[in-house]
Amino acid sequence: MIWQIEFIILLIVVICGIAALTIKDLLSAAILFGAYSFMMCLLWAIMGAVDVAFTEASVGAGISTVLFVAAVFQTSRRSKD
Numbered sequence: 001m002i003w004q005i006e007f008i009i010l011l012i013v014v015i016c017g018i019a020a021l022t023i024k025d026l027l028s029a030a031i032l033f034g035a036y037s038f039m040m041c042l043l044w045a046i047m048g049a050v051d052v053a054f055t056e057a058s059v060g061a062g063i064s065t066v067l068f069v070a071a072v073f074q075t076s077r078r079s080k081d
Contacts, residue, residue: 006046013039026072034065 013036020032037060044053 006043009039009042009046013043026075027069030065030068030072033068034061037061037064 016032016036016039020029020036023029023032037056041053041057041061044050044056
């Protein structure tokens with residue numbers, strides 16, 4: 001594959017990772033984590049590790065993101081005082 005595309009995907013992975021760590025809103029952090037996992041899935045597929053890419057897509061971008069978003073919706077954003 002063209003190395004420029006791989007570099008762009010890697011740059012997006014780094015940006016998503018740093019943004020997920022620094023952002024204050026939990027829902028946005030969970031969504032950025034899902035984008036990070038999906039981009040890692042693309043990188044694994046490009047490198048030829050299709051089994052790892054499939055696992056990353058199903059567990060990282062799929063189940064973990066859904067569970068994080070569900071946990072965020074179970075919390076309250078404002079105090080009840």
